[in-house]
Amino acid sequence: MQTFIHFGLVDVIGRRYVEDCYMTVDQGLIQKVGPVGELREEEKRGAVDLTGKTVMPGMFNCHIHALSTPIAAPESLNWETSGMFALRGLRHLQQQLRSGVTFVRDMNGRKLAEVDLKNALNQGLFEGPHYYIARKCLCMTAATVPIPAGSATALWTA
Numbered sequence: 001m002q003t004f005i006h007f008g009l010v011d012v013i014g015r016r017y018v019e020d021c022y023m024t025v026d027q028g029l030i031q032k033v034g035p036v037g038e039l040r041e042e043e044k045r046g047a048v049d050l051t052g053k054t055v056m057p058g059m060f061n062c063h064i065h066a067l068s069t070p071i072a073a074p075e076s077l078n079w080e081t082s083g084m085f086a087l088r089g090l091r092h093l094q095q096q097l098r099s100g101v102t103f104v105r106d107m108n109g110r111k112l113a114e115v116d117l118k119n120a121l122n123q124g125l126f127e128g129p130h131y132y133i134a135r136k137c138l139c140m141t142a143a144t145v146p147i148p149a150g151s152a153t154a155l156w157t158a
Helices: 074-078 082-098 113-122 152-157
Strands: 002-011 016-026 029-035 059-064 101-106 130-133
Touching: 059 082, 082 101, 082 113, 113 130
Parallel strands: 059 101, 101 130
Antiparallel strands: 002 016, 016 029
């Protein structure tokens, strides 16, 4: 069990910022959070002091294209192996994690590289956010493709 003390906490439920908090973590799971004043002196011994730092919940990004970003070089889809393509996507996912995003939903479905990337993250081979793949879409949305008048999609969205 590890205790962290003296940080600010973004309380999204209470919609407030709380100063001078503590948090205990056991096996990667948060067990307890509260004001430092609640801790006994022996509980503070060995704690990690996070003075000047802020703790907040992880953010979600529900629409990414991990393998189709400028970082991931989308034009490489035409000539790069699935493995190299997935490694470029991994770099992008790790950048998401470093910026506070702990869950992403990928909207692509290219070369099945996302599946191998997701499996590698789930097996703990690499650090990255929780990675959900939407896979191939059933149809394009009106946001990116004109819908012909009289089509089934046009009638559905009318």
